[in-house]
Amino acid sequence: MKTESRLRNNLREVRTRLGMSQQDVAALAGVTRQTISGVESDLYTPSAAVAMKIARALGCRVEDLFWFEEDAPEIEAAPARGAPAGSSLRVALGRVGGRWVAHPLIGDQAFRTEMIPADGVGTLAPGASSMRVRLLDDLETVTGTVILAGCSPATSLWVRAAQRWNPGLRVHWVFANSTAGLEALRRGEVHAAGVHLHDPDTGEHNVPFVRRALPDGTVVLVNLGTWEEGLLVQAGNPLSIRSAADLAARGVRIVNREPGAGSRGVLEHALRREGVPTAAVSGFDDVVTGHLEVAQAVASGRAHAGVSTAAVAAAYGLGFVPLLQVRYDIAIPKEYLDEAPVRQLLSMLNHRRFRAQLEALGGYDIRRTGDIVATVEPAAQG
Known part of the structure; x- marks a missing residue:
């Protein structure tokens, strides 16, 4: 006998992204807060009517919130030339001439280098500490940008998913190694920095390096994943x-x-x-x-x-x-956590679609992805 498929949901992630409490959703959906809590904790399977009310309250489709664990759709696709046989492939799909085509994401095809559109133009005068910039985009659009330093190739998966799920969000990824990223964070040039530094003497990951680089403020470390x-x-x-x-x-x-x-x-x-x-x-x-x-x-x-x-x-x-x-963490000064674009970007770490991408990539332990793994307080004075 076929076992019944389990209904899964990402209600908590969507609610958090929108800055809503369980009570907020319950009031809009016309259900109790206990119902919302039960759905989020997988202790209560909602009826079709309740699921529709919750989706309407959040402004999304039912299928964006709920899915069957064993109900992943499948399609037939023609492999692009050069696709190797005999191994699991990450692919990009496109419908070409009435059929699906699967392009393998391997080697150079797994990554993209592209020209980044400018937000503005300006000239820095010799010895000046500031410059005038002529905007090439709307101020409102530029304001919603998170600047992130890091070197993990998986960052592009995270950024793309976050921007797709949050249409008003923009992320500018500055490529930088861990030490350079922390220095940019100390200089106030980025909102967050990816760090994967290991102290062989203590066995600690990232914390002592963050403490040395940013001794005067509270910094939160959010895990992207642990990689080999x-x-x-x-x-x-x-x-x-x-x-x-x-x-x-x-x-x-x-x-x-x-x-x-x-x-x-x-x-x-x-x-x-x-x-x-x-x-x-x-x-x-x-x-x-x-x-x-x-x-x-x-x-x-x-x-x-x-x-x-x-x-x-x-x-x-x-x-x-x-x-x-090594643990790869995102270091973020605590005061930035109140900014809506930063919250939107971080919430994507818990989203099932991004986590599925990270799992497909391989080589990452995602059990703590999205967790706050450490809070680094200012160095003691005196």
């Missing part, structure tokens, strides 16, 4: 690289990340643990600035190895030698 960092190696691992110690072998050449990058710290710690001096590693000073650049260097044969994440290795079809699980 390690050595990207060529497909099939032809040089049999099994640990950081193997990077000192004759004929092995690496690329490295810039100082301040979390991945560089992972490599340096792994080499110290193995007793390998950095001078013994060919290419240690050959620096690239980004996870994708590491993957491209290894995939092209410019290097035999470099540190990045399991998700990036999978996207490029490379081998992966794990070194360390």
